[in-house]
Amino acid sequence: GAVVSQHPSWVICKSGTSVKIECRSLDFQATTMFWYRQFPKQSLMLMATSNEGSKATYEQGVEKDKFLINHASLTLSTLTVTSAHPEDSSFYICSARTSGRSTQYFGPGTRLTVL
């Protein structure tokens, strides 16, 4: 099946610093990628949708200047958490979908801890 990877799998950073998370589709072209955030014992909340070569569309309540998303190629999207604060600590998961298909394949997630 389709494989999506994320890097890093976990990261610890100091408050005020920026962190970049990579999401890659390994064996298919991801025309659309999605970024989700998941707090402990909660569901996945969609943060933004990005189409290759276009600006990301953010969900209501998600600050686009704080969560920078780049989808410059058909296999790579990045999420940068800028000026991270402890409340940004969460499990960030990306998913990818190819054009014309409904199925979204998820990455393994990145655990972010902001001290």
Next chain:
Amino acid sequence: GENVEQHPSTLSVQEGDSAVIKCTYSDSASNYFPWYKQELGKGPQLIIDIRSNVGEKKDQRIAVTLNKTAKHFSLHITETQPEDSAVYFCAARTSYDKVIFGPGTSLSVIP
């Protein structure tokens, strides 16, 4: 806005018994309904999906049913095994092409 509800939030079954998880959705234009299994500390894994032009789909021990009129869909797992223990999420793709997740069901299969 679009909403997906899921019940029960926790489910405990004996090994070999069946497990049923039920979901409802609000957007009548939703046309795609995936189910995901998430193990602790991992990303969700697609286990089965169904489209709105189909009422039922089965894959070995897993089946999903869809009632478009009632906006209900359900996951059925038969002959449960301890490795089925995980959190299960139903989801629905809305008319805005977003996949909205239910709150999840924590399934425990007791050996």
